[in-house]
Amino acid sequence: MARRRAISLPALDDAQTRFIAAWGQMGSTWGISRTMAEIHALLFISGSPLNTDQIMQRLSISRGNASMSLRALQEWGIVSRVHKRGDRKEYFEAEQDAWSMLRKVIRERLRREVHPVLASLFDIRDSTQLPASEARAPSSSPLAAAVAEHNRRLDSLLELVQTIDRLGERFVGSDGKGLRAAAMLLSKVS
Amino acid sequence: MARRRAISLPALDDAQTRFIAAWGQMGSTWGISRTMAEIHALLFISGSPLNTDQIMQRLSISRGNASMSLRALQEWGIVSRVHKRGDRKEYFEAEQDAWSMLRKVIRERLRREVHPVLASLFDIRDSTQLPASEARAPSSSPLAAAVAEHNRRLDSLLELVQTIDRLGERFVGSDGKGLRAAAMLLSKVS
DNA sequence: CCCAGCTTTCAAAATGTTCTGAAACCTCTA
DNA sequence: TAGAGGTTTCAGAACATTTTGAAAGCTGGG
Numbered sequence: 001m002a003r004r005r006a007i008s009l010p011a012l013d014d015a016q017t018r019f020i021a022a023w024g025q026m027g028s029t030w031g032i033s034r035t036m037a038e039i040h041a042l043l044f045i046s047g048s049p050l051n052t053d054q055i056m057q058r059l060s061i062s063r064g065n066a067s068m069s070l071r072a073l074q075e076w077g078i079v080s081r082v083h084k085r086g087d088r089k090e091y092f093e094a095e096q097d098a099w100s101m102l103r104k105v106i107r108e109r110l111r112r113e114v115h116p117v118l119a120s121l122f123d124i125r126d127s128t129q130l131p132a133s134e135a136r137a138p139s140s141s142p143l144a145a146a147v148a149e150h151n152r153r154l155d156s157l158l159e160l161v162q163t164i165d166r167l168g169e170r171f172v173g174s175d176g177k178g179l180r181a182a183a184m185l186l187s188k189v190s
Numbered sequence: 191m192a193r194r195r196a197i198s199l200p201a202l203d204d205a206q207t208r209f210i211a212a213w214g215q216m217g218s219t220w221g222i223s224r225t226m227a228e229i230h231a232l233l234f235i236s237g238s239p240l241n242t243d244q245i246m247q248r249l250s251i252s253r254g255n256a257s258m259s260l261r262a263l264q265e266w267g268i269v270s271r272v273h274k275r276g277d278r279k280e281y282f283e284a285e286q287d288a289w290s291m292l293r294k295v296i297r298e299r300l301r302r303e304v305h306p307v308l309a310s311l312f313d314i315r316d317s318t319q320l321p322a323s324e325a326r327a328p329s330s331s332p333l334a335a336a337v338a339e340h341n342r343r344l345d346s347l348l349e350l351v352q353t354i355d356r357l358g359e360r361f362v363g364s365d366g367k368g369l370r371a372a373a374m375l376l377s378k379v380s
Numbered sequence: 381c382c383c384a385g386c387t388t389t390c391a392a393a394a395t396g397t398t399c400t401g402a403a404a405c406c407t408c409t410a
Numbered sequence: 411t412a413g414a415g416g417t418t419t420c421a422g423a424a425c426a427t428t429t430t431g432a433a434a435g436c437t438g439g440g
Contacts, residue, residue, distance in 0.1 A: 008333075009333060011317065011318060012318060012333075012336060012337055012340060014317070015314050015317050015318045015340065015344075016340070018310070018313075018314045018317070019311075019314050019344065022307060022310040022311065022314065025307070025310075026303065026307045029221055029302075029303045030220075030221060030303070031219055031220060031221045033427080033428065034428085035428075035429080044343065044347075045340065045343060045344070047339055047340075047343060052386085052387080061429075061430090062429060062430045062431065063387085063388090063430085063431080064388080064389075064390085064429070064430060064431065064432090065428080065429050065430070067387065067388055067389085068388085068389085068428095068429090071388085088385065088386065088437090088438085089385090089386070089387095090386080090387075096343070097346075098346045098347050098349070098350040099350060102350060112219075113216065113219050113220070117212060117215070117216045120208070120212040120215075121209075121212065123208075124205050124208045124209050124212065127201065127204070127205050127208070128201060128202060128205045143198075143199060143202075146202060147202055149237055150202060150205065150206070150235065150237075153234065153235055153237060153286070154205075154209065154235070156287075156288045157234075157288050159288070160288040160289060160292060223397080223398065224398085225398075225399080242416085242417080251399075251400090252399060252400045252401065253400085253401080253417085253418090254399070254400060254401070254402090254418080254419075254420080255398075255399050255400070257417065257418055257419085258398095258399090258418085258419085261418085278407095278408080278415065278416065279415090279416070280416080280417075
């Protein structure tokens with residue numbers, strides 16, 4: 001029977017590297033730059049704060065890139081600066097609670113991407129709102145009918161996006177503990 | 191008092207154009223190419239099937255681009271081909287039910303993006319699983335402790351991604367009608 | 381006030397993605 | 411089976427994003 005090999009330092013390092021690659025991959029398919037996701041992965045998986053030089057070395061990236069990506073991660077709220085006594089360097093650490101992390105990401109995506117789209121959709125809908133008089137009477141004009149159909153389609157999409165938005169807001173607003181429970185609960189709704 | 195201007199054909203056209211732009215914008219922030227999102231928007235908002243030439247004209251894109259984007263949209267399952275009697279051209283139409291559309295998008299994203307990440311994470315976790323003997327006894331070795339921490343972090347992420355996956359699968363699996371109800375219901379869970 | 385050590389900025393280079401246009405390819409009909 | 415009408419493919423061009431590296435900008439101690 002083959003003996004099970006004991007875990008070694010290189011094996012841990014390798015696992016970290018593979019995790020970083022997988023997370024970076026994922027990030028890039030969800031509209032986050034690969035490097036940003038990799039830095040986040042590195043900070044998350046190592047668990048302790050790292051400074052810019054350590055990050056640069058570990059990921060083979062330039063100082064400028066590291067600096068900009070770290071700033072962006074801080075703007076997302078999932079990485080924060082840490083000062084170490086007696087060290088002039090800045091250290092960075094990742095949010096360690098995965099659910100809290102997700103909450104922050106969703107909060108930002110709502111703010112940056114969903115809300116602007118909602119605003120546009122409302123705006124567009126208003127631009128073809130039929131005057132009340134025309135909307136009330138079943139119109140005989142083909143144009144009015146086309147406009148009505150158009151509005152119906154727009155409204156159905158609006159409703160969808162609004163529901164997603166409300167869902168997200170609720171998720172984001174719930175406190176850390178209740179959050180996971182809510183997700184679990186949903187996963188049982190049939 | 192200013193008189194309310196009646197809806198005109200140009201106004202409808204303009205609303206369509208604005209919708210197409212907004213939807214294209216959104217697509218690009220969610221990892222879908224702008225053109226693909228725009229074609230989808232055009233088909234969705236016009237409601238009736240269009241052929242390649244009509245799409246090319248309306249969006250000012252090349253035939254090649256239109257063809258490839260239409261193929262991709264069909265692979266996502268949210269656009270389908272339609273034959274028109276007595277017309278040799280192919281026509282395309284978008285799924286008109288917004289919730290069904292969302293369901294299809296989520297199904298594909300789970301398949302293409304979430305499942306591969308899950309597989310990688312499981313794989314990575316397995317590579318540093320402590321032999322049962324070592325894991326059982328509280329270890330004194332600092333290396334073993336580091337590995338244990340690493341595994342803990344990995345597991346917490348795994349659990350998160352798995353929950354999302356299950357949630358998505360359930361959403362995707364539910365039938366059209368129950369779907370929206372479930373989302374509404376979730377939005378009331380506190 | 382000046383310097384050392386560190387961080388941030390940003391223009392240009394590298395890289396990656398999307399789009400075009402023309403040629404190859406189907407598939408009906410005569 | 412020729413060819414008209416239509417669709418797909420794909421190499422290269424256009425465009426967009428990401429990354430680099432060097433210079434400018436901070437900051438705290440001497």
